[in-house]
Amino acid sequence: MSKGLCLYSFETLYSQLNNRQPVSFKNILSSVKESIEDFPQKAPLFVTWDKDHDLRGCIGTFQEQPIESGVKRFALTAALQDHRFSPIKASELPNLSCDVTLLDNFQPITDPMDWEIGKHGLRLNFEINGSYYSGTFLPVVAAEQQWDKLTTLWHLIRKSDYSVSKSQTVQFYESGLANGTLQLETYEGLKYSIDYEEFAAWKDGS
Secondary structure, rough: OHHHHHHHHHHHHHHHHHHHOOOHHHHHHOOOOHHHHOOOEEEEEEEEEEEOOEEEEEEEEEEEEHHHHHHHHHHHHHHHOOOOOOOOOOOHHEEEEEEEEEEEEEEEOOOOOOOOOOOOEEEEEEEEEEEEEEEEEOHHHHHOOOOHHHHHHHHHHHHHHOOOHHHHHHHHHOOOOOHHHHHEEEEEEEEEEEEHHHHHHHEEEE
């Protein structure tokens, strides 16, 4: 993946919070000897901010985005508009790390256990009584949380704002997949991560 994409995310947020003109995407890539040819021109993507190893914001899209504008957009929305958290403040920057994940290889599955922890992300959509529910976990989530497959699938339902007992989780998926009211999809991701210390070192040398 690309260190430059993470530096661009940090630079975008740093400049926004400190009211400064950001270094351009092109110049950032050049400074770390990368080019736009090193990654797809468009891709679904997510930007994740962690603070002291705890989630601080994560927003992205499954729609293909131009990489430069997509990373800039979701670096800011994940930091400032994730409804689960208050907006990140400038004073928090030294405690942050950033992940940029580009998504690919989307595959619908008919067996809820037909995926690999650490390799696959999951995307869930289903309908019950005219209401629609959806949720996703990036490929790193199950491994980072040390969840097994059953626990991951159960938490994915909960993330969609629906509730079933853990013991009924597999049956819930199998029934929905069989009758067509539920769709479960795997995907893979190309991820790079940096922390503020790496960003600051780059900033001092740029």
